[in-house]
Amino acid sequence: MVxxxxxxxxxxxxxxxxxxxxNQTAEEILHYRSEIHRLLKIGDNLIVAGSRSKNDLAPLxxxxxxxxxxxxxxxxxxxxxxxxxxxxxxxxxxxxxxxLAAFVFFYVALNFQSLISQIGGWFASAEDEQILGDDMTExxxxxxxxxxxxxxxxxxxxxxxxxxxxLSNLDEFVIRTNPIVADSDSDGFSDGIELINSTxxxxxxxxxxxxxxxxxxxxxxxxxxxxxxxxxxxxGSQSQVLGVxxxxxxxxxEGRLSIPKLNLQVPIIWTKDPKDxxxxxxRGVVHYPGTALPGEQxxxxxxxxxxxxxxxxxxxxxxxxxxxxxxxxxxxxxxxxGPDGKLYNYRYRVTSENVYKPDDQSQFVDNxxxxxxxxxxxxxxxxxxxxxxxxxxxxL
Numbered sequence: 001m002v003x004x005x006x007x008x009x010x011x012x013x014x015x016x017x018x019x020x021x022x023n024q025t026a027e028e029i030l031h032y033r034s035e036i037h038r039l040l041k042i043g044d045n046l047i048v049a050g051s052r053s054k055n056d057l058a059p060l061x062x063x064x065x066x067x068x069x070x071x072x073x074x075x076x077x078x079x080x081x082x083x084x085x086x087x088x089x090x091x092x093x094x095x096x097x098x099x100l101a102a103f104v105f106f107y108v109a110l111n112f113q114s115l116i117s118q119i120g121g122w123f124a125s126a127e128d129e130q131i132l133g134d135d136m137t138e139x140x141x142x143x144x145x146x147x148x149x150x151x152x153x154x155x156x157x158x159x160x161x162x163x164x165x166x167l168s169n170l171d172e173f174v175i176r177t178n179p180i181v182a183d184s185d186s187d188g189f190s191d192g193i194e195l196i197n198s199t200x201x202x203x204x205x206x207x208x209x210x211x212x213x214x215x216x217x218x219x220x221x222x223x224x225x226x227x228x229x230x231x232x233x234x235x236g237s238q239s240q241v242l243g244v245x246x247x248x249x250x251x252x253x254e255g256r257l258s259i260p261k262l263n264l265q266v267p268i269i270w271t272k273d274p275k276d277x278x279x280x281x282x283r284g285v286v287h288y289p290g291t292a293l294p295g296e297q298x299x300x301x302x303x304x305x306x307x308x309x310x311x312x313x314x315x316x317x318x319x320x321x322x323x324x325x326x327x328x329x330x331x332x333x334x335x336x337x338g339p340d341g342k343l344y345n346y347r348y349r350v351t352s353e354n355v356y357k358p359d360d361q362s363q364f365v366d367n368x369x370x371x372x373x374x375x376x377x378x379x380x381x382x383x384x385x386x387x388x389x390x391x392x393x394x395x396l
Contacts, residue, residue, distance in 0.1 A: 107381070139173050146180055159275040166192025166227035166359075167218075168275075175214050177201050192227050193359060196220055196383055221308065222278050224383040227358045228303070228375075229274040229288055249293060249336050249344075256335040257285055257302065257374075262322050268302060268334070281305055282314035285374075291364060294334045294346045295393065299371050301364055306376040306387070320376035323389055326350050332372060332391050348372045348391035356386045363388050 136158065143156045155162050158170035165182035172179035177191045184191050184201050191201040195215060198207050207215065255268035267284030271277060280286045285304035292298035308317035326332075330350045337343055348371075355378060356363045363373060363386065370393035378387035 139170060142173055143169060143179065161226055161230070161274075163191075164230040165190040166223045166230065167195065168226070171218050171223065174217060175201070175211065190227070190359070192223050193357075196224060196227075196358070219278065219309075220383045221305075221377060224358045224377060224386075225277040225281075225303065226274050228363075228386065229277070229290075231359045231361045231364060248339055250339045250341075253337045254284065255287075255294075255337070256333075258333040258335070259326070259330070260333075261326055261330045264319070264322075266304070266316065266319055268336070282312075282316060284316055285319060288364070292370070294336050294344065294372075295370060297367060297370055299364055299366050299373050300334070301373050301375065303375045306378060306380050320374065321380060323374060323376050323387055324353070324378075326353070326389050328352075331394075332374070334372065347394045349394050350389055350391045352390045354388050354390070356388055358383070358386055360386075369393070 139158060140156075146156065146162075154160070156169065158168060158173075160169050161167065162169060162180050163178070163182040167175070167177065167179075169179050172191070175191075175195065178184045182190045185203055187194075187204070189197075189199070194201040195207075195218065198212075199205070200207055200211065202211075249270075251270035251272070255270065256265060257268050258265045269280040269284050269286050271280045271286045271289055273289065277286060281304065285302050287293075288301040288303065291301040294300055304320040305317050306321045306323065308314075328350055332348045332350065334346045334348065335343055336346075354363070356375075363375065372391045372393070373388050374391070375386045375388045377383045378385045
């Protein structure tokens, strides 16, 4: 059958003709549209061109485009605001935590081996470093101005400490303090002590920025050792510190210090001059010249590193890092050789522990018996104080 002859076609043609012959309203057009859709079995959601906007072309049951855009913008704004709130809240804890972590990291990095030694061992490294150059022309020109005060060319040498303040002549030149006056600003504290405490040796308050920069080249540990040595052998105290010699020892031969509690055995260097402290401390622990020798009445004063500068590498830079682990009753043994090669072994027992300032003479002077003081800079990583373990002689 031909399509034009079908009843359906005829009805459609009639409807379309009526729409074009008359001015129909929108309702009538929609009525005709619905009738056509019904006859053709097409869904009612199809529209007549021009009767809906471009956005209306989407299925009627879906959100419109403008609604989606507004919803997305609102979600983005809410997400950003929530993120900002979380950032500020977390910052209250994050920044202090980062600062604390950085501080702990650098402290541990600088004193790593010493801190590990505190927990359970003793570690070693290698080599010393010379910071100062060989051109001393400016130094001798400056120092020459003090010749008539001391009238001794030897006393003007860089390693000497004329005023016994802990600063060598070269240190005094670097920091520009008076090399023949121990307390340049007359405030009751020697220049060496002020430098260790970061206070101004030329006046009140802390070191100036210029002084801090000059002091960067100074060895505070060495200064600390000189101060302690000078305190131990100051005129008038030497007769008290020195014991009555009972045995003639060979002080050119290394002794040995043994501490079973710390699983430690280390050479003892019988230092003859404080200017040798730094070199001798890289070879073991040092005996302070002028203090008693093993077995004598008085105090045998022996010092060793608890830490040292990171660039200095030698096997004894943390030798006394665990000194604070000793307790009352622990044994300490000191070996020393006689001129005939005979080995003398002394046994001491720990009786006390104390913290002293480096120039406190009481750590060196005690004639109440034959005693041994083991000392180290404290706290670890500083030269602020001296941690001292005292032991009394038990037997030979």
